[in-house]
Amino acid sequence: MGFLSFLTSVASRIPIERVLFPPQDKIKALEEFVTTSSAPESTKPETSEQKMGNPTGDPPKSPPELAPLPTDPQTAGKSIAEELGIRYDGVQPDIGMPFTMQFTDVAQTGSTFHANTLAEARTGLEDMRAKFEAAKTPQTPTEEVATACVPCALGHFSTTAGLLNEAVRFKKDGMVSNEILDRIAKCLQEQNALERVDLTPEKILSAPDWERGLVDQALQQSRNLRHRLETIETIEELEQAAADASEYYKKLHREWWQLRLAKLPKPEPEMSMEEAKALAAQTAAQEVEARWHSQEENTPQE
Secondary structure, eight states: OHHHHHHHHHHHHSOHHHHHSOOOOHHHHHHHHHHHHTSOGGGSOOOHHHHHHOTTOOOOOOOOOOOOOOSOHHHHHHHHHHHHTOEEEEEEOOTTSSOEEEEEOTTTTOOEEEESSHHHHHHHHHHHHHHHHHHOOOOOOOOOOOOSHHHHHHHHHHHHHHHHHHHHTTGGGOTTOHHHHHHHHHHHHHHHHIIIIISOHHHHHHSOHHHHHHHHHHHHHHHHHHHHHHTOOSHHHHHHHHHHHHHHHHHHHHHHHHHHHHHSOOOOOOOOHHHHHHHHHHHHHHHHHHHHHHHHHHSOOO
């Protein structure tokens, strides 16, 4: 009885859930977790997101390699030149590349460029010719109407004539008058500027043919007037120089404008109402006649 009582007291101390639900082996579960997490990625099944990036499942392809440059540049250059109608000049050294072929566009631009393939040569040739055409400015043949030679001569002679006429107003003070001497000095400045700046040989040669006769005449008249003013002594000589300068200025002004206006393009005369009606009737008649002939030709003959 004592032993039975001992067993009963021990059993009463053990919880019933320990008997019905045995404890789990935590060490074994931990080992299985470590083994599963350390498995290689190659053994994991591919997810749907991974399959979306490569629908076929094939391994990714490497990018295609660029075609190597031709090993024989002479043959390649001659072939490209023959294809594009240009000249092959040979191989030029280039940094970072085995070679660079040089070509010349002898047909149109006369310029050189460099390329290594037919596509590069074609593109370079087209670009070069496009720039060449864009740089060309259309030159319309126009006749020169006027240059700066004669207008400048007119300006200088006009100033000199005016200064000499003013100087004559002070003739009562004699040739020693500062008003007279200062104006003569200004006249000499005008004529020197005309001869040494405005009527130089380069400018005379650049003048149109119809103007050169007036330019030569103005240059000779300026020299004569300058020499007279440099040696002038009396009031009578001053008055004569003033009259001659004014007279020549008028003569040069008239001749230059007459020649210049003759060279200008003449405007077309305006058409009167009667002429416009006659032209319209003639044009309409020609159109009707042409249409009638066209219909007659297209009519099938029986």
